[in-house]
Amino acid sequence: MERRKFIKTAGVGAAGTVAATTLAMPAIAQSQPKIRWRITSSFPKSLDTIYGGGETFAKAISEMTDGNFTAQVFAAGEIVPGLEAANAVTNGTVEACHTCSYYYVGKDPTFALGSVVPFGLNTRHLNAWLRTGGNDLLDEFYAQHNFIGLPCGGTGAQMGGWWRKEINSLDDLKGVKMRIAGLAGQTMAKLGVVPQQIAGGDIYPSLEKGVIDAAEWIGPYDDHKLGFYQVAKNYMYPGWWEGSLNVHLFVNKTKWDELPAGYKAAAKGAAAIANETMLAKYDAQNPKALREIVAAGVKLKPFPRDVMEAAYKASQEIYADLYTKNPAFKKIHENQVAFRNEEVLWFRVAELPFDSFMAQMQSRG
């Protein structure tokens, strides 16, 4: 600053402390405005870990901004039904929602790629893909629906569901009525399963009464809570349609663009905390629940090899078909598959041999 100008400015300051103070206020107000968001969750409060991801985000963002930027989480159904959460963000009913992208495959199958698809990425691979370009590809797609997505939670690999009768071969799948949705349901249909769409709260009575023969949900911690072990005695693995699950915070694009830069950064940090916390909780809580499920007389059973191979082949046919119809799906899925192939190659060298050896040592006791 020129000396003359400095003196002049300093003079104003010295003569006008009140004015200077008043001038300083808007800058502060601008960077830390009071912002209140409503986050509609796709989950009920009873599923504390997955629902809790929204709460973890809300707590962190408030703490980071000294309570200036707060978010209130509403359980599924309080504002809109769980499976309409993204629509409420698109049309601005709420600023954000905590949901799974694949709930919206009915609008466009491309949504599945933000969560997980059959024989897709595992959790490490999905997290790496999302953070090295994958989420940017998703955001390009989500822009058509007027929101952006922040990865905000994960479950790890899921289980292959609850089956009333034993599945020992591909033939045993024929005619089985199973509660399973989306691309997983389409894949199962190719194997002879009759997929059923049933809301979370109705699964238990449907399975109990034999209206359905099988149902998939999440993994031991949540499945144990819902009590499925009481009405179906075969718990299959792995959930090849959910080798991972990413949960997103979708934020209305206008509301996101309006945020000051500092709040955007804080939201990303809060989402990262929620992401790590949810996965850590699932990983820490699943083993005990699994022990309790087994103690209740449930048989843990791997899917037979012919089922795994037929399902893999069926999923490839579904992707090939989607490629001819849906350029967005093709673009993002091809990117994911190329990434996955590289990751699986590397994990065959470092991670899998380590994990396999540790599993052997553990089974030996």
Add this chain to the structure above:
Amino acid sequence: MERRKFIKTAGVGAAGTVAATTLAMPAIAQSQPKIRWRITSSFPKSLDTIYGGGETFAKAISEMTDGNFTAQVFAAGEIVPGLEAANAVTNGTVEACHTCSYYYVGKDPTFALGSVVPFGLNTRHLNAWLRTGGNDLLDEFYAQHNFIGLPCGGTGAQMGGWWRKEINSLDDLKGVKMRIAGLAGQTMAKLGVVPQQIAGGDIYPSLEKGVIDAAEWIGPYDDHKLGFYQVAKNYMYPGWWEGSLNVHLFVNKTKWDELPAGYKAAAKGAAAIANETMLAKYDAQNPKALREIVAAGVKLKPFPRDVMEAAYKASQEIYADLYTKNPAFKKIHENQVAFRNEEVLWFRVAELPFDSFMAQMQSRG
């Protein structure tokens, strides 16, 4: 508030706008004070991914606080040598350091438990343990050294190092001079290896001249950068002494306690971002580097079964011995092992069968 009191207070405000404004300022100043940290890194800038974890933290914390809380990262050697980073935090030379806890096993073997130990937790398990009580146990221990730890990066499972001659059985380890430190070096010593302490920059020439016969470093991305493939042609796996690696941000306890609550929350968010980003980058970058290493004529070789079993046994002996001498190590390691055993059990059901099937499909092409 009583009506009488309210009127009185309001009166002060109405009559004294200047005073009210002046009174409001300290509250804002208190919650967003200007803070400048120096973070000394244990890593050179050339190892961009692991060093970059400190930079990612610094960028995020500054963005979250509108530039009011900033941190400058200094490469190893700029303020103190890389392996003295924690000491500089203990004595308050710097506010924080970005380092690996196990670099300080010379002070106390308990430090190893903050990074990884031979046949310890894999990355998912370590992240889950740290976030569900493990890091609190570490903080109790770190308090003796006047700092707290924020998990701030990871590498995933590492490789088993570069070997000039082929290792086909346990006998081949006898007399091998290997650059390997800490508990891993002690384990190797029980197998007949002669562990050597050599600084990062001296490994390549030592391996080239045959001063050492083997050296371990990190994984394909970093190892490729350092060019080890030019002077040793056997690249072993898995790095059973580093089935994961957690990198910490250690913060001087007084400096941490002085932070306003909002800055503590922001620091946790910035560390979570750094944690996810570093792992994602390693996962995304390792496959290409591995391809280049193999293309340069390097043999990828699994450790022979007898080496793995003998190493596992040797590590258990080391832990049993430490238990008799070091209550802090015993307390935290027992907690880790109990956690690991539960995790490995659960991963045998959901994660491993999924990953193994995907690996089979990938190897089939």
